[in-house]
Amino acid sequence: MKKVISTIAVSGLATLMASTAFAAGETITINSFGGAYEKAHRACVITPFEEATGAKVQVVTAYSADAFAQLRAQAEAPQFDVIHFSGGQEIVGAKEGLLSPIDPASLSNAADLYDFAKANLAAGEGPAYSIAAIGLVYNSVTVPKEPASWSDLLDKAYADHIVLTDISNGYGMLGFLMLNKVKGGSLDNIQPGLDAVTELLDNGAIVVSTSPEIQQEFAQNDAWVAPYASDYAYTLRKAGLPAAFVQGKEGTPASFITANLVAGRDNQELALKFIDMSISAKAQACFAEQLRYSPTNAKVVLDGEVAADVAYGEEAVAGLIRFDPTVIEAKRSEWVDAWNRTIAR
Structure with missing residues (x-):
């Protein structure tokens, strides 16, 4: 039994080291929304991602409309690898070819999302990882x-x-x-x-x-x-x-907060890892606890006080209207x- 556990542990460590070796020294650029949101973003996703991969995350503080304007202006040479929206800009961005389609199989946590949160990945609309x-x-x-x-x-x-x-x-x-x-x-x-x-x-x-x-x-x-x-x-x-x-x-x-894969960037595999962490149950529980945003991952578990403040659970999210x-x-x-x-x- 000890030998089996040891083998599994070594295998897991090797996988992590391979992932870290792949990402060490690399940088992805994202936008965040500043203030309390950006503080929570760092705690829930950015810092854990850097610790897990060895990559660095460069954050540009820009709300959705401004970030989208930048994305359009930089269409030939975008600065962002992952871009976050809360106003539905991903719908327009996907139609304009500014965002890359996402294969759900490339996101280990996609299967745990409610259907509405991943409905248009193939069209280029990134997954919703939080709901206001x-x-x-x-x-x-x-x-x-x-x-x-x-x-x-x-x-x-x-x-x-x-x-x-x-x-x-x-x-x-x-x-x-x-x-x-x-x-x-x-x-x-x-x-x-x-x-x-x-x-x-x-x-x-x-x-x-x-x-x-x-x-x-x-x-x-x-x-x-x-x-x-x-x-x-x-x-x-x-x-x-x-x-x-x-x-x-x-x-x-509901206002859907989405994480989107920018087209025309070289390190999309690393960017997908960031998006995948954003939609994880752990990250979404963190957002709910720190900011009271509603999770889109069905595996998120919240306590009574937090759950009372958000749209939580299958029945509650069924009432969401976009x-x-x-x-x-x-x-x-x-x-x-x-x-x-x-x-x-």
Whole structure:
């Protein structure tokens, strides 16, 4: 028995050494989103990857839109090996040939992903390794009753205590589109959502532009409910506020955070190793614990407090809704104009 264990151990060590020898001294370049996200990114993926492979990861701090603009500008000689998006830019990037198709067999953790997270690998759209789930953030102490649905926003029991976020904010846009959907609208018709916003404002709701303003309303102005992302309930709790999160029963709009393989780079094998680590259960559990992003790997195990803050498990992720990012981008200016006219009062 000891001999068998020893043989396995030596074999495993040899495999690791071979991988390390392959990668030692190599560098891949990625983007990350700065701040708390980048800190978690380093803890959950970047540092473990460097330790496991001997490679170095050069990080360029760039949000999705800026990173995509750079990728387009550098199409003939891209700087990134792996590029991360949260706004659906991988759909456009894949169509433009800026991203490489991924064979699921090249990712050891791909089989553990929910189907939606790996649906278009062959088209060049990288896997989703985290989800920002949009639902209802609420004050668990002062709220007269716990909200359970998007329709509850229109319940006059919450009048004067609702905080909406401007649709210039990505999370605000997703929350608005979900309210529009619940009221019978679609991406071709946002008038039902605008009518609902008018009703909310008539009931005393307010509109803010940024997440710090949401915190201010909860801390100082007796806000009870805000349609926003699951991770922000955690942010509010860390600030000492009694915040909780619930997915609306009609569904949960989601921002997919993806890791994409850039076309035209020489070290794609090493880049694929980085993507593979990003979609691992260990890395995704780390993101959930540190930032409260929802995992896309079915093997992730979360404790009660963390699980309560995210869309967790097969049933919860079944309610995730992804509004077509290409339609949102195409209609954004038109929608913002209509929104601004609606909230002007």
